[in-house]
Amino acid sequence: LTQPVTPDLLVSPSSQDGDLGSECPEDRGNWTGRLDFLLSCIGYCVGLGNVWRFPYRAYTNGGGAFLVPYFIMLAICGIPIFFMELSLGQFSSLGPLAVWKISPLFKGVGMGTILIVSLVAIYYNMIIAYVLFYLFASLTSDLPWQHCGNWWNTDLCLDHHVIKAGNNTLPVNISNTVSPSEEYWSRYVLHIQGSSGIGDPGRIRWNLCLCLLLSWTIVYLCILKGVKSSGKVVYFTATFPYLILVMLLIRGVTLEGAWKGIQFYLTPQFDHLLSSKVWIEAALQIFYSLGVGFGGLLTFASYNTFHQNIYRDTFIVTLGNAITSILAGFAIFSVLGYMSQELGVPVNQVAKAGPGLAFVVYPQAMTMLPLSPFWSFLFFFMLLTLGLDSQFAFMETIVTAVTDEFPYYLRPKKASFSAVICIALFLMGLILTTEGGMYWLVLLDDYSAGFGLMVVVITTCLVVTRVYGMKRFCRDIHMMLGFKPGPYFRACWMVLSPATMMALLVYNIVKYQPSEYGNYRFPTWAEVLGILMGVLSCLMIPMGMVVAVLQEEGTLWEVGVQQASRPAMDWGPSLEENRTGVYVASLAGSQSPKPLMVHMRKYGGITSYENTAIEVDREMEEEDEEESM
Secondary structure, three states: OOOOOOOHHOOOOOOOOOOOOOOOOOOOOOOOOOOOHHHHHHHOOOOHHHHOOOHHHHHHHHHHHHHHHHHHHHEEEEEEEHHHHHHHHHHOOOOOOOHHHHHHHHHHHHHHHHHHHHHHHHHHHHHHHHHHHHHHOOOOOOOOOOOOOOOOOOOOOHHHHHHHHHHHHOOOOOOOOOOOHHHHHHHOOOOOOHEOOOOOOOOHHHHHHHHHHHHHHHHHHHHOOOHHHHHHHHHHHHHHHHHHHHHHHHHHHOOOOHHHHHHHHOOOOOHHHHHHHHHHHHHHHHHHHHOOOOOOOHHHHHOOOOOOOOOHHHHHHHHHHHHHHHHHHHHHHHHHHHHHHHHHOHHHHHHOHHHHHHHHHHHHHHHHOOOHHHHHHHHHOOOOHHHHHHHHHHHHHHHHHHHHHHHHHHHHHHHHHHHHHHHHHHHHHHHHOOOOOHHHHHHHHHHOHHHHHHHHHHHHHHHHHHHHHHHHHHHHHHHOEEEEEEEHHHHHHHHHHHHHHHHHEEEEOOOOOOOOEEOEEHHHHHHHHHHHHHHHHHHHHHHHHHHHHHOOOOOHHHHHHHHOOOOOOOOOOOOHHHHHHHHHOOOOOOOOOOOOHHHHHOOOOOOHHHHHHHHHHHHHHHHHHHHOO
């Protein structure tokens, strides 16, 4: 076999023998399969929130009527910002820190993103540890939360068999009783009675600690080789949840009383649409469900080839995510309808959101079914696969961001660096495995990705459209995809998306409520600590500005700020053959007068993308002539 010949124009001046110079950092790599990127994005976006947050949000905000603001907010906020993040990542082939070569003055936005993702990764893996705990507990013939009479149960415990028997003879007062599944969760799994509050974490629960260690080990093994390994794992973790979801849905709708739950879930209450709260809730659901602002989308797109059709992928992922949320609502509420009929109570008394649904209500419903350990195992296995691929994205974001900053030192040692990050985050998460760990988890969940994340997304939107320039950004997309974004995307990027995000931010601040867990109210110092978590990610932006300006020479405004806000010299496509117009010959060691010549030598002709490059060059020349006149 003959060795491929490197075109002369791609040879760096430091290499005498025709090979690329040894000074170049190790290659970042790309996705190895056609579906790796698409499945990774689906796995990242479709997470635990689709199962335990969307159905509850829908029924509390107008049922079926909630779908109206949900899809409007998807069109205004979700799809445009999703496409913007993918475009930035794919165009530059850089992670969430290095991508700020687009405007070095705002590199602090990238630092804020990494801080947020690190905090979220700590507690998100703890939730996966809880799921693993229940998964192992389901490997039995009799579920441990099925009956009262265990050492962790109290006199208030009352199981559904007694309630059902009572309904047939005398009415049973269940208002002051607790279900076996609730006591199993709080008194056995968490052992929360051993802690008096967030300031008294108590002892480490070693069974939870081992589950956390196992979850970090699984995550590390899956991201060991970066996107080459995680891109293969998602073929299972992104598709298998759908199989289980369909099984749970079919089982759910065949249960007696299921339609009562589904009716409760979807009955439209259109009067709710007049409330601003419903529209805000819809925007928040879109915002967190798609994972914009966390850097995961940008990171995944940075491993694409330059001409990957991310426009098509954007619609596949965002609409697929919305449909999955609606489907999950049917699977959850059909079982809750059956449960309410069994207990003889209204559906709204058994419906909960968040961990309460996953670890109390649904496990209790499982005990009412024949073959309950089998259905319980399936449910928690689905939660495990849903959670893992979101966690892969968080970890890949952190590792990629830092390795792109120090490619010469860290890229060859990416596996070791990933291990260091995993160990560090595991050690930081140990406080979550204590008896009072749930209080810390609630604090992290409420504040780590709250207003700080919104500030990051708003700033990104404004910098790309105002500082970098809408015309230039659209030209970059034209160069990459062969067409410019239409008026819908431009209108959303310029006005609608940032305005909606600003409204969300203001609403969150005005309607601020202190954190609580059940009847426990957090002390003032814990609230302050939580607010500082959010503020710190915002403070990264002005801190980054100060550093960027100090690195520039000259006076503060005329040279410092203006120079730091312009794109760096090496901003643009990572491969020289994709650089055209203003991006020609701006890579270190570049000798190429026209990347188009490289393409023609490489492929023996001009493709549609080269025609696009010629068009973009012509547009740039015309614009330069207009400016000079």
